Amino acid sequence: MTSPNETAVEVVDLAKDYGPITALDSVSFSIPRGSYHVLLGPSGGGKTTLLRLIGGFVRPTRGRVLLHGQDVSDAPPNKRPTSMVFQSYALFPHMSVERNVGYGLKLQKMAKEQIREAVDQMLGLVGLEGYNRRMPHELSGGQQQRVQLARSLVLESDILLLDEPLASLDAKLRKDMCIELKRIQEKIGITFIHVTHNQEEAMTIADRIAIIADGRLVEEGSPREVYERPVRRFTADFIGENNIIDGRVTGRNGDRFSIDTGFAEVDVVAVGHDIPTGTEVAISVRSELLQLLRESRAADGRVQTLPATYVEEVYLGLTTLHLVRLPNEIEITVRQISGDMAGSVFQPGQAVQVGWKTAEARLHTE
Numbered sequence: 001m002t003s004p005n006e007t008a009v010e011v012v013d014l015a016k017d018y019g020p021i022t023a024l025d026s027v028s029f030s031i032p033r034g035s036y037h038v039l040l041g042p043s044g045g046g047k048t049t050l051l052r053l054i055g056g057f058v059r060p061t062r063g064r065v066l067l068h069g070q071d072v073s074d075a076p077p078n079k080r081p082t083s084m085v086f087q088s089y090a091l092f093p094h095m096s097v098e099r100n101v102g103y104g105l106k107l108q109k110m111a112k113e114q115i116r117e118a119v120d121q122m123l124g125l126v127g128l129e130g131y132n133r134r135m136p137h138e139l140s141g142g143q144q145q146r147v148q149l150a151r152s153l154v155l156e157s158d159i160l161l162l163d164e165p166l167a168s169l170d171a172k173l174r175k176d177m178c179i180e181l182k183r184i185q186e187k188i189g190i191t192f193i194h195v196t197h198n199q200e201e202a203m204t205i206a207d208r209i210a211i212i213a214d215g216r217l218v219e220e221g222s223p224r225e226v227y228e229r230p231v232r233r234f235t236a237d238f239i240g241e242n243n244i245i246d247g248r249v250t251g252r253n254g255d256r257f258s259i260d261t262g263f264a265e266v267d268v269v270a271v272g273h274d275i276p277t278g279t280e281v282a283i284s285v286r287s288e289l290l291q292l293l294r295e296s297r298a299a300d301g302r303v304q305t306l307p308a309t310y311v312e313e314v315y316l317g318l319t320t321l322h323l324v325r326l327p328n329e330i331e332i333t334v335r336q337i338s339g340d341m342a343g344s345v346f347q348p349g350q351a352v353q354v355g356w357k358t359a360e361a362r363l364h365t366e
């Protein structure tokens, strides 16, 4: 465990029930100070509840919240070093940008001149220099989002909580704002905890991603770790474009496990795992790591293949999806850079082989 000074947030066995509904179920984890941490997961999984528990807007049913080493489990929001950017936190429509941004400081009874200075500085930081007198209706959605951000940042909390802050923006604007949020966080160096259900947003912005589903912490890691080496089947399914094939362990040779898929045997490497013969497992391979072959290659151990039937291609511009069906009726997606296969070389109904480098598949026991 890291020392309290390096840890912004530590939650211990944190749980929240709403009557019969368990919104959050025994979550424990910590967030290093100064990091950009994303809570990612499907809708209804408990992300907002976890963020509100950290901010003090919700009381835990069980467990503790420590911020910078201090137990704040019973402290109200204004006694915590946090500020929150809500999911749908509209600006005050009748107030100018500068009054919106300075509102919290005015409540704190800060002197007018100081408020003006702080507001100007924040507007500069979020790229809205000179927008002081604009009214909210004179701003684009992206600009309103920046004003909201400035309004939270100006309070100078050590931990900023953001609940789906980019959800109302279109895809292009969301990407730009992602990069900008990250830049702002790096510049001011405080801890950001950002909730989203959008995996691309999470990948773009996060130092670390915690995957939350069904009220639990499923898995945690850097964007690269959760994308390239997902441990849990759920993570593989949720992140990237993974093909998941069920099977059963039939044998083992060192770190190499033989898996019976019901219609073919493949080998999967899982370093440092002890998985008994007979265990039900899942194999995942990302679509961009799959190859389509006309016929089975001579098995040399470095490549695994499965028989399949070609279904169709879906041209998407940069990439093309090739859909194939396995003998167990599961559909597999092969994604290739368009042009790599020089037009449609496969016909619907044609027998093909789908293959991957042995090292590129992951094995999941849960």
Ligand SMILES: Nc1ncnc2c1ncn2[C@@H]1O[C@H](COP(=O)(O)OP(=O)(O)O)[C@@H](O)[C@H]1O
Residues within 6 Å of the ligand: 018, 021, 022, 023, 041, 042, 043, 044, 045, 046, 047, 048, 049, 050
């Ligand atoms: N105030 C509440 N009263 C009752 N149930 C709630 C309340 N807030 C959230 N829930 C339930 O708790 C679960 C988790 O919700 P939430 O934390 O909002 O998930 P997420 O933010 O991941 O979409 C859901 O089943 C939701 O319906």
Ligand SMILES: [Mg+2]
Residues within 6 Å of the ligand: 044, 047, 048, 049, 195
């Ligand atoms: Mg939510």
